[in-house]
Amino acid sequence: MLLLCLLTLQFLCFVDCYPNGAPTGACKDMMPQHAGVVPQTSPAPYTILTNMKRYLPGMPVTVTIIGPEYRGVLLEARRENFNDAYGSWKIPPPDTKFLQCSGNPQGAITHANTNLKSNSTVYTWIPHDIMHPVYFMATVAQQRTVYWINVRSNILPSENLGGLKMATNASAGIAEENPLFLFLICFLLIQIL
Secondary structure, eight states: OHHHHHHHHHHHHHHHOOTTOOOGGGTTTOOOOOTTOOOOOSOOSOEEEESOSSBOTTOOEEEEEESSOBSEEEEEEEETTOOSOOSEEOSOOTTEEEEEETTEEEEEEEESSSOOBOTTOEEEEEOOSSOOOEEEEEEEEEETTEEEEEEEOOOBOBOOOHHHHHHHHHHHHHHHHOHHHHHHHHHHHHHHO
């Protein structure tokens, strides 16, 4: 009987809370799956900030959750109209760890314990080579019974390098088609300098 009671308590703790990080089942809907607890309906006291207004392929983006200290987190990058984690996260900061989402072992970050995290906790995201506008989505828990879902950053567009490449190619095309034009430009630049 005692063994049955201990097993039941252990099962209830497993179902009821996730002090060592969000389960992979939370990746899509960002719900922490705390049994019997619903998310807060008030506006979240958290803001997600990035160190850039645009991003480039492979260039790290730092992400910070600004607001009161928190114990639990689930953080992903997403594309508009998709619920899959996008890109990968770099080495997680202390008290956090990777969570495999969308088949990517580094697709999300979650808490590794219930130690407090703060504004000084900085997460680093690495974008894919294929560029899409992204935003960062988080579930942030101050404690097991007090959490907010769908805390969202502003959209972070990708840097459009296509226009620069096209302009460079166009200049090269003009020079190939009309070498006299290129000579004239060089002559004028020499005269000016």
